[in-house]
Amino acid sequence: MFTRQLLLAVAGLATAASLTGCYTMADAWENPNDYVPYYLRPYKADVHQGNLVTSDMVLQLEKGMSDAQVQFLLGVPLVRDQFHPNRWDYVYFLQRGNGDRQLRRLTVFFDEERRLDHWISDPMPNEEQADQLILGNIDTFVPEAPKAQTEENAPADAASTPAP
Incomplete structure (x- = not known):
């Protein structure tokens, strides 16, 4: 019984995490400069x-x-x-x-x-x-x-x- 509840909780958390990850990936795809560290960005001169x-x-x-x-x-x-x-x-x-x-x-x-x-x-x-x-x-x-x-x-x- 406890194993079944634990398994449902883990599955629910995994589903929530995967859905959140899709949103984050879509946001990262639209605004990649927000997720790339400054030291990995190319230099742009003034x-x-x-x-x-x-x-x-x-x-x-x-x-x-x-x-x-x-x-x-x-x-x-x-x-x-x-x-x-x-x-x-x-x-x-x-x-x-x-x-x-x-x-x-x-x-x-x-x-x-x-x-x-x-x-x-x-x-x-x-x-x-x-x-x-x-x-x-x-x-x-x-x-x-x-x-x-x-x-x-x-x-x-x-x-x-x-x-x-």
């Missing part, structure tokens, strides 16, 4: 494409700059549309090896005299954050407000110039 523009560069833009000055400051734009000759697009795309993606855009607009009219920008990293992103030390950045210029770090000629 992919950087486009123009790396920092917040420091965007802060140096001034209305009325020539297109040559803008190109000297930001580099050659990734997109120069022949249908919109007064618009330059600077695009930066980063895809991490783990699948995370970042996309940042800066669009500058020129007037008819090829002078900078206005620009539209996504939040950009500062110089140090951009370096850390490239090295892979950080995954994302927090946009920071530009540092205010104090008397200690003001240029020497600005301090000697009298106010009007």
